Amino acid sequence: MEERLLKVLACPACRSGLEKKGQELVCASCRKGYPVNADGQAILLTGPRLEDLEESAEAIRQKSSLHQFYRRHQQSRLLNTVRKIIRPLTSGILFVYLRRSESALKTLFPGAGAEKVVIDVGAGNNPIHPDAFTLDLYQESGADIIARIENLPFADNSLDGLVSCGVIEHLKNPWKTAEEMKRVVKPGGYIYAEIPLLQGIHYNPFDEQRFTPDGLETLFQPLITVEKGVASGPGSALAHLLPIWLAMILSFRSKILYEMLFLFFSWITFPIKYTDFFLLNHPEIHRAPFGVYYFGRKQS
Numbered sequence: 001m002e003e004r005l006l007k008v009l010a011c012p013a014c015r016s017g018l019e020k021k022g023q024e025l026v027c028a029s030c031r032k033g034y035p036v037n038a039d040g041q042a043i044l045l046t047g048p049r050l051e052d053l054e055e056s057a058e059a060i061r062q063k064s065s066l067h068q069f070y071r072r073h074q075q076s077r078l079l080n081t082v083r084k085i086i087r088p089l090t091s092g093i094l095f096v097y098l099r100r101s102e103s104a105l106k107t108l109f110p111g112a113g114a115e116k117v118v119i120d121v122g123a124g125n126n127p128i129h130p131d132a133f134t135l136d137l138y139q140e141s142g143a144d145i146i147a148r149i150e151n152l153p154f155a156d157n158s159l160d161g162l163v164s165c166g167v168i169e170h171l172k173n174p175w176k177t178a179e180e181m182k183r184v185v186k187p188g189g190y191i192y193a194e195i196p197l198l199q200g201i202h203y204n205p206f207d208e209q210r211f212t213p214d215g216l217e218t219l220f221q222p223l224i225t226v227e228k229g230v231a232s233g234p235g236s237a238l239a240h241l242l243p244i245w246l247a248m249i250l251s252f253r254s255k256i257l258y259e260m261l262f263l264f265f266s267w268i269t270f271p272i273k274y275t276d277f278f279l280l281n282h283p284e285i286h287r288a289p290f291g292v293y294y295f296g297r298k299q300s
């Protein structure tokens with residue numbers, strides 16, 4: 001574990017500093033030990049067991065037929081190979097054309113030797129930038145730190161930056177969690193958040209919130225807004241909604257037919273997302289954002 005990361009870590013139970021002792025991080029105050037597993041992941045969890053959480057998450061996943069469909073096919077080796085080949089062609093997600101805040105990326109990741117500590121929460125092993133550390137709830141995600149976003153294992157005012165992309169919509173209590181995110185960022189540090197707006201409900205395993213750029217600004221008050229706006233536009237929204245609409249119209253209430261048609265029409269309609277390349281500069285872009293972002297600084 002990198003020294004600069006160890007410096008900002010704090011016990012999730014009592015917020016005191018942690019010391020590395022063998023394969024464990026031990027709290028200097030309450031002496032609670034947290035394992036570092038063979039992959040180098042620090043497991044900084046308190047409260048209910050992760051297995052219990054997984055069970056309830058699984059129950060909710062079952063409610064989503066789409067999720068069931070993907071889960072079934074995740075086990076198919078052939079489909080995984082096909083996915084690997086098509087992924088670079090469709091920039092990861094089939095229907096989204098994404099333009100992140102350049103000023104946020106430049107500020108948070110100024111380049112080699114910067115030694116900043118920026119944490120990408122809910123990123124799995126796919127951070128917004130290679131210089132970011134990752135935090136996630138599930139060990140299978142491959143993140144550097146396994147912890148709850150509602151109880152971040154960092155000292156007060158310790159991080160240079162915190163990034164959250166596609167996470168806030170899954171929160172039960174975004175207001176409380178935003179307070180926690182603001183707590184761990186140091187004065188003069190930054191929070192960058194992206195969230196879908198005109199996207200259908202995606203159980204992953206929960207989907208409970210949507211925010212506009214102004215809503216995110218209110219959520220992260222009293223941070224000073226550096227930038228807020230639209231990260232993906234109506235092209236992405238249409239490429240997302242059209243296959244759903246077409247599959248619904250033509251599937252006559254058959255779930256299986258719906259899934260097949262949805263996949264088929266997704267492939268037909270995904271190029272519509274590229275119209276966002278031009279539309280993101282349109283003065284009326286705020287009328288139909290597929291996704292929005294907020295970039296703010298904590299008062300120094």
Ligand SMILES: [Zn+2]
Binds near residue numbers: 032
């Ligand atoms: Zn402690």
